[in-house]
Amino acid sequence: MTLFQDLIDRLTGYRRLTLTETQRMLVLRNGVFDAILGAGKHRLPRKDVLTELHDLENLFFVSSYERALMQNRPELAATHLTEFRAGPDEVLVLLRDEVPVRVLNPEARALVWKAAGPWKVEHHALTETMAVPKATAQRLVRAGLRLNLTQVEVADGHTGLLTVDGVFVDQLNPGAHAFWKVGRKVEVKQIDLRQRTHEVTGQEILTKDRVTIRVNLSADYRVVDPIKAVGAVKDFDQSLHRALQLAFRKTLGAMTLDRLLAEKVTVDTEAADRVRTQMAGIGIEVGEIALKDVILPGEMREILTAVVAAEKQAEANVIRRREETNATRSLLNTAKVMAENPVMLRLKELEALETIAGKVERLAVHNGTEGLMSDLVKLRD
Template identity: 35%
Template structure:
């Protein structure tokens, strides 16, 4: 190496890169792509290389260099967001990411044509339809995709809300009810706010209370299954009064069912099955109405008895039916005897009727006889064949 080469330092800067030259750790100049030979008599020159295609200019000394040296500032876009706004970063009209509130962006101008759309977080937080579709299409609604150097953001930038047909949703921002949402797809900025959505089904729906083991007044355990049809009429009242509407409806009907069954004996329940339905409706209807819910119908599906109780009841029913059948049999026998008695009295006072009865008897006898020889005339035949004493 010659003496001249000893003091000549070569910096090779790759395509789409840039180098910052420092002398004794103080900024000297910017080197663009190419091979650069610079005199360094005191061997005090160093260089930092940056990939300008990486979009983001990240360096501990970036703020100082941009502020102090115009040649550095010309290479970089600098945007600062307020704490109550976020940014939508576009490069060549393509959404590259969502920028967190209070963030400072330093972007290499050579990477493309930039645009930063600022969004205030103090007004309407709903994301416009076009932006929402673009965020979903680009897959930018993730914490890991959020442009933030602080690393303190723990949730996605947009709260996605889908409201199904025949449903309504209540939007709460920081605990305050803001508006009702009809069927559709929505998005709301949630970086600086707590977004909560409560959804309610406006259709009539079934509410089941199944497998309830209840002790009756006469200490018999029965299992009762109850079904009801309810409909939410006022979601706002429901949201204000109870935290979990379905759980509230279930508990109300469960307690009413236990009260209705527990105050009646088993025989009374089996004799009057509508009693339980009517009692539950009286106990629950007003309570549900106070939380914006209408009780349309309620009924006991079935009452399941223990095995030994069921066997005893079957024996009781069998004995009752046998007794009823015996009564009916005796009643028919009595009627038949009474009819015979009446017939005998009528024939006793009416010889013609008696004669007709004799002929009827003779007809029945003759049906079973193949040949009949008559001696002494018909009168003799009648007297000898049919004798009434």
């Protein structure tokens, strides 16, 4: 029977084909849309017929005949296809069996095979921040559609300043954030809100007495108004650096070296107040500011070392003379007491004798102990 049918088809100019449940065929007769064939056996003329085979595993209808089919045979297209079109201010998420399969940007469209469904669509209005709901972002990432998102993670202790097309729109808390990637430029600048230390090292300053010194400064600070800090200046770290340089240069440049070394703590206070006032205007809170080191030129260090050594030597001489004077005065007082009190003199003689006796094995005293301190005392081994 099959051979007989094949013979008849060849004689009459027809051919037979079989489509599976996952196949569809677009048929054009004499260049005009005729049908979209589904699963089963079909008999088609061999001449003046064009066919285009589609697999339903490719969920979306993609064909060079797409526009012509929708315009010339909309009823035929509506039988087999569903069209989704996003508005100018929305994003569509297409779902098959509740799983996202595609994201349509504003004014984008897609044709899907009805038989490949069931289909569902979610409409997401574009907000000023272009933010994607957290649950939606997680579903898109799990479905492998992360390329449709701009993902940003704001670290703990930071804040994120969100700009869209160069315009600030929101301040973000720490955590993960996602934004629609729809042709608009979305940027997030992270600002550290934690306490930090800024160092100014090797700053050269000319003092009032024309001595060139180098100083090292440090300042503790934190950002209290990130929007103002970013909007008021290009780089608030550099602004703090320059403020420290200028404040200490102005303060130290009006002082002599001796005064600077003697009033270091006061210098810190005067310059620090100036820096704090200036930085508060751009949203920066400055804490402790310290003049850590004052580094002198080599020749000046040698001179100061010699001066300090001379001062210390002079102080030592004064102390030595004062102690000698005190010792002499003490001896004089002792002599006066002995001259006026024979008993005290006798006690001193006995103390001297005791000291000597403790250092020798034998002690001979002639003429008794009378006049011990003035007569000869013979010591023998």
